[in-house]
Amino acid sequence: MSLRLRRLALSVLMSLALPGLSGGAAPARAAELVVGVRADARPFSFRASAPVFADPAAGGPLRAAGYDGYMVRVCDGVLAEMRRSQGFEVVPRLVDAASRFELLRAGEIDILCDPATITRARLDEHLASGPIYLSGITFASRPSVPRNPCRTLVGFVASTTAEAEGLGAVLRAGEWPAFRDILIHFANNDEAWRSAEPACPQQEGRAQPLRAFPTHDALAEAFCNDEVIYYVGDIEIVTAVLGAQPDCRWRDALDTYTDDRYAIFLRGRDVAPEKAALLLEFLGTLSRRTLLRPSLLDEAFAGTFPGYRPSRKLSLFFWSLRGRE
Amino acid sequence: MEFDIAYMAVVGAGALTLIVEALRQFSVPVNVHPHERYPILQGVELDTLCTKAELIRGLMFYVLIYLLIYAALLGSAELYALVQAGEGRVKGPTGDIPGGSDGLLGAGAYGKPFYVSAAIIAALSTGFFAPVERCIRSVAHRLADIPYGVYRVITRLHRVDYARIGTGYHLPLTEAYARIAPAAGDGSTRDALLADTVAALKTIDLVGPAVVGEYRDQLFAQTPVAALDSLLERVRGDVDGVTAALGTLSDAPDALQSFQQSVLRTRNNLLAVFALLFIRNDRSVAGAGGQNPTSEVIRAIESERDPALQSLAGAVMASGLLTVLSTWGIYSAWASGAHQAGWFAAVMREGLWLGFATVLSFAACAGLALMVRESREERNRWKPWRLSRMPFLRFLGASLLPALAAVAACVVAGALEDLVAAGTLTSAQLRDFLRDYGGFCALSFAFGIIIAFHVFLVVDLHERLPHLATLGIALVMAGIYALWALVVVASTYGTAQGLSWQLREAALLGAPALIFFLAFAALMEWSED
Known part of the structure; x- marks a missing residue:
């Protein structure tokens, strides 16, 4: 048990055992959990075009509010189960990739239900569940890659692992041999990247080879409009986001270059006692619902990817969590 | 597709079994296919018609073609696996799992090279695919110039200007013929016939001593193999026949006509056997720099470039x-x-x-x-x-x-x-x-x-x-x-x-x-x- 978890558990115990000591002014309003969800990170956390369930009791509070995806389904399963035994409000709040951890740190949201990869920096700042999904960085290419493009080569969403580690992993694997030098020069702030193309019109110049986008939808639109040649991101997101674009063709997005474990991140600092109790309850329920059979992970996978089966790596990952199916 | 030493070793082992099989197949002797331009060479075994070096080169090409077939089949099997991998309805990351290989004798990818090489060996050694094997062999021969090296030498021998070389040498058959049937010098058909015969006789006079005469052992150091003996006997018979026919030749058109036929045939056979001797001696003759007709002929064919x-x-x-x-x-x-x-x-x-x-x-x-x-x-x-x-x-x-x-x-x-x-x-x-x-x-x-x-x-x-x-x-x-x-x-x-x-x-x-x-x-x- 980490130091932070122990501190949280202590504060929860104190709040349960010594209600009188917690300040005296106990809030009258019902407890609420603010859950961060994404609009663009399909198929893990996104806003569905129509409400998923008319009846909130059938699914969970997030899907009833119109959100869907693998991470949303896992969160929903846990929240729905918790609400069977205690009353609290679930407030979905839209976040984007750049702001999500800032909001979590500031206490604007309590739980982050989006495809967030476990990294050292994130674990240092926040609480996290155990890993609940295994993905990996891939890239999609335009149907035809010109020999001497003058436009942006690689697009990614800012503040994701695609930016931090994905590009390096793809280059280390030996992909994009023709553009390798340009990208490495550019990444090293070496002006030599400008000279790599012999025939870019001088007046227009060459576009910067790397470009960060705020959301997957913005990146997908630029990619489908031929403004970006490679789209780097987690494999399920890249294929799902591009698949949702009308008349967009792409290729590749078949191999992965990293192993990214997703977790649900929770607020870990300055948590009021009653909320801390809810968060602890959330983690406990999550463990019970995912590590035992039938597992919420299988349910969420089948619901998110109907007709698909997990890859060999993902099967082993699930097996290591919940045992033989 | 990562580099995998164990897999490379298995691929190498599969290739080795194929090489052994190719060496075994290649040692089966083959006769020359009928060739209308060089009738004397029909039925001669192929290794008689080429040098050792050419034969080894042919063997190498033969093995190489086996290996190319192996690489193509194995490569397409790998490519198929690669293309198929992209089409499965699968979600999640790809790639190797730590400690997840099948081991050398597993049923997975490591067995593939053995299956492929065993399939090639099984297919090519059955009668059904014998035409394929023959085709591979003829392509290998073609690449190694077997027996076209001989044909090319013969073609060049035919192009040599014997009239130029012949000046200054004693040409017994040509001179005897000129005495019997002198050319009229009027450009008639008879003259054309005579000129053809004279040219062929000149060739026999110049090349004959090196093939059937006393010079052969001096020029061609290597003792001809048994297979060449019968050819040499045949050519000697031809030349003797021409000499004998010249003794009784009359000036009648019919006689001249039939004499010309036998002279041309003798000339062709003589050049074919000369080419063989030349090739079998690794394209060299003793004392090639000297002033004799054979050396001049050889200089003429060697200076010819394609x-x-x-x-x-x-x-x-x-x-x-x-x-x-x-x-x-x-x-x-x-x-x-x-x-x-x-x-x-x-x-x-x-x-x-x-x-x-x-x-x-x-x-x-x-x-x-x-x-x-x-x-x-x-x-x-x-x-x-x-x-x-x-x-x-x-x-x-x-x-x-x-x-x-x-x-x-x-x-x-x-x-x-x-x-x-x-x-x-x-x-x-x-x-x-x-x-x-x-x-x-x-x-x-x-x-x-x-x-x-x-x-x-x-x-x-x-x-x-x-x-x-x-x-x-x-x-x-x-x-x-x-x-x-x-x-x-x-x-x-x-x-x-x-x-x-x-x-x-x-x-x-x-x-x-x-x-x-x-x-x-x-x-x-x-x-x-």
């Missing part, structure tokens, strides 16, 4: 070097404004790769076209033709193999460029490569056909056409090539890049062809003098 092959080598070199320059020129012409730093280096790098691809594809394609043409000529299936009746069908048939070579060269050059740039070959690169270069290289099949047509036209016509007309052929063919290049560029990259860009790319592809076609035509014309 002008087409020489021109091809020259043209390939010229196009390789000039392509670098033309690439620079084309980029300069299209670029607007000042160049950024490093522009020149980038252009040079691209020019070098284009030059490499040019050398590879033109050498493979045009070289194979010459080889196919020569092979057909040997079999008497490449007859002279007139401009008004161009044999399109024959050209097309003969250019299929060179066109395939052009496609293969395109793939090899492209793959090598990617490999050198990245240092590795990943699954995604292979898939992309097949998709990008797949279409481009498939379309370069037509480039191969155009190159082969140009080679056939220039080699067949250059002696009949004036210099400028041959160069005109080169210009026309380069124009066709450039048009096809434009089609290829437009269909491969789409119209998104604009016409000017497409024209530049087509020019980049077309310039090497223009250089090669012009250089080849010019060098062929030059070789006439």
Whole structure:
């Protein structure tokens, strides 16, 4: 048990055992959990075009509010189960990739239900569940890659692992041999990247080879409009986001270059006692619902990817969590 | 697709079993197929007709073809697995799992090389695939010049100017014949007949002593093998027959006619056996520098060079070097404004790769076209033709193999460029490569056909056409090539890049062809003098 978890558990115990000591002014309003969800990170956390369930009791509070995806389904399963035994409000709040951890740190949201990869920096700042999904960085290419493009080569969403580690992993694997030098020069702030193309019109110049986008939808639109040649991101997101674009063709997005474990991140600092109790309850329920059979992970996978089966790596990952199916 | 030493070892072991099988198969003796131009060589075992070195070269090509079949089958099995991997309805990351390999004897990927090599051995050793085996062997022989080395020497022996060599030597049969049937000098049919006979007799007088006479043991150090003994006996019988017939020859037209037939047959057989002795002695004779008829004949055939092959080598070199320059020129012409730093280096790098691809594809394609043409000529299936009746069908048939070579060269050059740039070959690169270069290289099949047509036209016509007309052929063919290049560029990259860009790319592809076609035509014309 980490130091932070122990501190949280202590504060929860104190709040349960010594209600009188917690300040005296106990809030009258019902407890609420603010859950961060994404609009663009399909198929893990996104806003569905129509409400998923008319009846909130059938699914969970997030899907009833119109959100869907693998991470949303896992969160929903846990929240729905918790609400069977205690009353609290679930407030979905839209976040984007750049702001999500800032909001979590500031206490604007309590739980982050989006495809967030476990990294050292994130674990240092926040609480996290155990890993609940295994993905990996891939890239999609335009149907035809010109020999001497003058436009942006690689697009990614800012503040994701695609930016931090994905590009390096793809280059280390030996992909994009023709553009390798340009990208490495550019990444090293070496002006030599400008000279790599012999025939870019001088007046227009060459576009910067790397470009960060705020959301997957913005990146997908630029990619489908031929403004970006490679789209780097987690494999399920890249294929799902591009698949949702009308008349967009792409290729590749078949191999992965990293192993990214997703977790649900929770607020870990300055948590009021009653909320801390809810968060602890959330983690406990999550463990019970995912590590035992039938597992919420299988349910969420089948619901998110109907007709698909997990890859060999993902099967082993699930097996290591919940045992033989 | 990661590099895996264990897998490489298994692939190597599969290849080794194939090599052993190929060596075993190759030792089965083969007789020469009937060849109408050299009747005396029919039924002779093949290893009699070539040197040891040629035989070993043939064996090497034979083994190489086995290995190529192995590589192609194994490669397509791997590619199939690669393509199939992308089509499964699977979600989640891909790649190896730590500690997840099957081990050497597992049922997974490691067994594949063994299955493939065992399948090839099983197939080729059954009777059903025997024609395939024969085909492989004849291609290997063809590549190693077996027995065409002999045929080429014979052809050259026929072209030697014996009348020039013969001046100053004692020519007993020729002189005896001239006494019996003196030429009238009036250009009649009889004179033509006499001239033919005299030329053949001169050849017998000059070459005969080296084959059936006392000089043989001095000239050809190596004792002829038993198989040659019967041939030597036959030729000696022929020469004795001519000598005897000359003793009783009358001046009657019928007698002269039949005498001429036996003289021509004797001359042909004599030259064929001389070529054999020459080849069996590793193309050398003792004291070749001396002043005797045999040495002069051998000097004459050794100084003869194949002008087409020489021109091809020259043209390939010229196009390789000039392509670098033309690439620079084309980029300069299209670029607007000042160049950024490093522009020149980038252009040079691209020019070098284009030059490499040019050398590879033109050498493979045009070289194979010459080889196919020569092979057909040997079999008497490449007859002279007139401009008004161009044999399109024959050209097309003969250019299929060179066109395939052009496609293969395109793939090899492209793959090598990617490999050198990245240092590795990943699954995604292979898939992309097949998709990008797949279409481009498939379309370069037509480039191969155009190159082969140009080679056939220039080699067949250059002696009949004036210099400028041959160069005109080169210009026309380069124009066709450039048009096809434009089609290829437009269909491969789409119209998104604009016409000017497409024209530049087509020019980049077309310039090497223009250089090669012009250089080849010019060098062929030059070789006439």
